[in-house]
Amino acid sequence: MRNRHITRFGSPLAPSGALYYVTDVEGLIQMDVDIKLVQLYASGELITPEVKSQVKSDVKRMKAEYHDKVNQIGVPDKLRDLFLITRKAEAEQYSRQIVLSEYDLFLLIHNCNQIGFTHRSKFKQYVPQHLTLSDNNRSKMKTANAKKSIKNIGSILLERRYIHVHRFEYGSDWHYFYFSHQDIEPTSTNHWKYGCHLHYISHLWPRLKKRWIWNKFNQRSTEISDSLHIRFEPFKFPHPDEAIENYLVNGSKLSPWAVIFSPSLASGCGSVPLPVAQVATRGVFITQVYLPSKLNQ
Numbered sequence: 001m002r003n004r005h006i007t008r009f010g011s012p013l014a015p016s017g018a019l020y021y022v023t024d025v026e027g028l029i030q031m032d033v034d035i036k037l038v039q040l041y042a043s044g045e046l047i048t049p050e051v052k053s054q055v056k057s058d059v060k061r062m063k064a065e066y067h068d069k070v071n072q073i074g075v076p077d078k079l080r081d082l083f084l085i086t087r088k089a090e091a092e093q094y095s096r097q098i099v100l101s102e103y104d105l106f107l108l109i110h111n112c113n114q115i116g117f118t119h120r121s122k123f124k125q126y127v128p129q130h131l132t133l134s135d136n137n138r139s140k141m142k143t144a145n146a147k148k149s150i151k152n153i154g155s156i157l158l159e160r161r162y163i164h165v166h167r168f169e170y171g172s173d174w175h176y177f178y179f180s181h182q183d184i185e186p187t188s189t190n191h192w193k194y195g196c197h198l199h200y201i202s203h204l205w206p207r208l209k210k211r212w213i214w215n216k217f218n219q220r221s222t223e224i225s226d227s228l229h230i231r232f233e234p235f236k237f238p239h240p241d242e243a244i245e246n247y248l249v250n251g252s253k254l255s256p257w258a259v260i261f262s263p264s265l266a267s268g269c270g271s272v273p274l275p276v277a278q279v280a281t282r283g284v285f286i287t288q289v290y291l292p293s294k295l296n297q
């Protein structure tokens with residue numbers, strides 16, 4: 001499976017599993033359909049055109065239910081309060097007091113229209129030569145070392161350098177949040193003494209223009225002078241040694257990072273990276289999915 005929305009390396013039923021690389025909501029829909037069809041196949045069901053059509057219909061229904069649940073949550077109060085500040089000095093003081101989770105940012109992206117704002121995002125990617133996927137990388141997926149190849153491809157994709165930019169506008173008011181791979185490194189290696197953070201800047205900075213800032217993010221190296229640092233809790237996958245049973249939702253055999261449009265996950269799952277949320281905040285979602293060849297009925 002490979003198109004402009006999603007790439008799948010390997011098979012969920014193979015011992016090495018499948019690695020999904022998704023770049024937008026359409027890709028998440030395709031991933032959800034693909035996983036559900038594989039589950040049905042593994043359970044012994046014949047995959048007919050009618051079955052495929054029904055699965056696609058079910059996924060779209062779940063997507064609508066999921067988004068309705070997220071809509072009901074609204075915008076976190078801490079972000080509403082930030083957008084109501086009218087003086088730069090107050091914004092500087094407030095930014096030192098709050099901590100934003102990546103799910104808070106997702107809720108703002110998803111629900112900003114509820115407070116009159118529009119949203120635009122930009123995800124710039126820098127891919128060093130040694131992190132470029134080649135045809136040789138893909139051909140190795142068909143060899144006996146597929147498990148090792150998936151691991152290597154996963155490392156290549158995860159090590160790419162991204163910057164994630166979000167702009168919110170209402171009339172003459174505008175607000176930017178942005179973070180890079182360096183901003184969300186652990187405290188021990190982070191360039192900010194308080195560790196993980198995102199940057200914030202708004203119309204309260206009189207010398208800066210929103211269009212200039214937007215265009216500046218087209219450059220590989222981006223640093224907006226005088227932007228504020230806000231403590232940030234980014235998504236992160238659990239440690240590989242941690243039992244997956246700690247994260248299963250409502251009896252699902254899948255981890256929450258492989259469950260796409262479940263309304264039960266509308267309130268988030270701690271710091272676990274949920275597919276819809278991470279596509280919104282980072283413009284990309286990468287995960288490995290393994291399904292046993294024989295699923296319990």
